[in-house]
Amino acid sequence: MEFKNHNKIYENRRIVLLTKHEKEKVIKPVLEKETGCELIVETRFDTDKLGTFSREIKRPKSQLDTARMKIRIGMKLFNTDIGIASEGSFGSHPYVPIPWNIELVLLYDKKEKMEIYGIYEGSETNFGHLETNNFDDALKFAEKIGFPKHFLILRSDDEYSKNIIKDIDSVDKLKDSFHWCLTKSRSGNVFIETDMRAHANPTRMKNIEKATQDLILKLMNFCPECGAPGFIIKEAIKGLPCEQCGLPSAMTLKYEFSCHKCKHENEQLYPRGEFAPAQYCNHCNP
Ligand SMILES: [Zn+2]
Numbered sequence: 158m159e160f161k162n163h164n165k166i167y168e169n170r171r172i173v174l175l176t177k178h179e180k181e182k183v184i185k186p187v188l189e190k191e192t193g194c195e196l197i198v199e200t201r202f203d204t205d206k207l208g209t210f211s212r213e214i215k216r217p218k219s220q221l222d223t224a225r226m227k228i229r230i231g232m233k234l235f236n237t238d239i240g241i242a243s244e245g246s247f248g249s250h251p252y253v254p255i256p257w258n259i260e261l262v263l264l265y266d267k268k269e270k271m272e273i274y275g276i277y278e279g280s281e282t283n284f285g286h287l288e289t290n291n292f293d294d295a296l297k298f299a300e301k302i303g304f305p306k307h308f309l310i311l312r313s314d315d316e317y318s319k320n321i322i323k324d325i326d327s328v329d330k331l332k333d334s335f336h337w338c339l340t341k342s343r344s345g346n347v348f349i350e351t352d353m354r355a356h357a358n359p360t361r362m363k364n365i366e367k368a369t370q371d372l373i374l375k376l377m378n379f380c381p382e383c384g385a386p387g388f389i390i391k392e393a394i395k396g397l398p399c400e401q402c403g404l405p406s407a408m409t410l411k412y413e414f415s416c417h418k419c420k421h422e423n424e425q426l427y428p429r430g431e432f433a434p435a436q437y438c439n440h441c442n443p
């Protein structure tokens with residue numbers, strides 16, 4: 158397949174990013190270099206109003222819908238027709254009890270009516286908490302999660318206490334905050350947790366960068382028919398034949414691509430080889 162020169166697809170366009178947590182540090186360099194756009198940071202809206210990781214404000218919408226809302230607000234404030242947003246979530250892996258981070262970087266081009274996202278999903282996170290009355294244990298926890306480069310949040314009692322201190326980024330602040338929380342505590346414990354805001358968490362920042370790179374990868378795939386960017390996988394079809402018995406397995410047989418603009422469709426057979434190892438076969442390895 159041959160493409161025209163599609164470099165700098167967003168030359169002369171200003172993409173707005175609504176954030177007050179310095180996400181431009183990782184999004185701007187990648188996006189500007191790869192697409193030729195100018196990234197504008199919009200800070201006139203407090204994104205914490207859409208939900209906080211530390212539970213003072215619940216996120217009422219899904220991760221994707223919250224990202225969409227940030228883009229809408231950003232485009233309105235800056236009066237532009239293209240926006241980008243990042244939205245993360247933290248919890249446990251769906252099957253194994255390990256911390257899990259999903260980072261979404263969403264781009265919406267109103268002019269071209271295109272929505273496309275990049276994603277990072279993995280266990281590279283320091284997401285965690287500790288309830289203790291012992292400052293040495295608190296220090297050990299802090300060390301484990303990469304403090305002070307990674308900030309901490311403290312509360313008296315438990316995760317829902319209103320006595321909360323944020324922006325803890327030095328041992329002195331940690332000590333003062335710990336003792337303040339102890340004096341306020343009814344249970345005698347202090348609740349310590351990792352701060353997941355991007356500017357307070359370099360590990361998360363790195364994952365946002367990875368999601369941005371994934372977005373670029375998807376964006377820079379061009380439709381072979383009309384040349385539009387963002388020619389992405391619409392569906393992965395299972396059924397790769399087993400190497401032993403030839404019956405369809407649960408592994409991917411082909412990817413189906415589709416163009417958001419001209420609706421052209423294309424498929425890529427055998428993205429992971431022509432046969433599935435017998436261990437993935439329901440017939441040979443039940
Ligand atoms: Zn097309």
Ligand SMILES: [Zn+2]
Pocket residue numbers: 399400401402403404435438439440441442
């Ligand atoms: Zn088989």
